[in-house]
Amino acid sequence: MVQHEPPISARSPSGIPVRTCVGCRERGLAADLLRVVAREREAEGYELLPDPRRRLPGRGAWLHPVSSCLAIAEKRRAFGRALRVSGFLDISAVVRLIEPDRTENEYLEKNRHEHS
Numbered sequence: 759m760v761q762h763e764p765p766i767s768a769r770s771p772s773g774i775p776v777r778t779c780v781g782c783r784e785r786g787l788a789a790d791l792l793r794v795v796a797r798e799r800e801a802e803g804y805e806l807l808p809d810p811r812r813r814l815p816g817r818g819a820w821l822h823p824v825s826s827c828l829a830i831a832e833k834r835r836a837f838g839r840a841l842r843v844s845g846f847l848d849i850s851a852v853v854r855l856i857e858p859d860r861t862e863n864e865y866l867e868k869n870r871h872e873h874s
Contacts, residue, residue, distance in 0.1 A: 777820040780836040781827030788812075791820040794852055796841040803846030806837055808855045817841050825857050 775788040795816045796804040809818060819840035821827055828849075831837055838847055 779822045779827055779831075780819045780840045781821055781829070781831035781834075784822075786822065788820070790822070792823040792852075792855075793818045793820055794837070794841075795819075796837070796843045796847065799848070803848060804841075804843050806841075806847055806849045806852050808852050821852075823856050828852065828856050 776785050777788045777791050778785050779791060793809040793812045793814075794806050795809050795814045795818050797807055797814075797816070799805050807814065812818070817840075819837055821831060832849060837849065838844060
């Protein structure tokens with residue numbers, strides 16, 4: 759079995775994996791970023807799940823675990839593109855992890871005003 763090494767640019771000089779945040783688009787150590795994956799729901803659309811242990815199957819996207827990067831990624835619709843999914847994407851689980859004091863309705867209302 760042939761194993762492929764990731765490109766040199768995907769690792770820091772010390773050999774630690776480097777990833778790009780889908781929100782701010784800055785590169786950072788994978789250990790400093792939160793991996794998220796999309797899981798298809800039985801109803802319509804997808805659910806965005808945080809993957810702090812980096813073990814869930816499927817294509818992942820990386821995000822700084824701060825509210826500003828989450829808001830930028832949602833505004834740019836970066837999750838759908840990075841994860842190659844289309845349709846409704848429920849991000850409530852990630853919102854609860856990153857902003858535990860904010861309810862999903864407050865987050866959606868805040869974004870609704872930004873888009874108007």
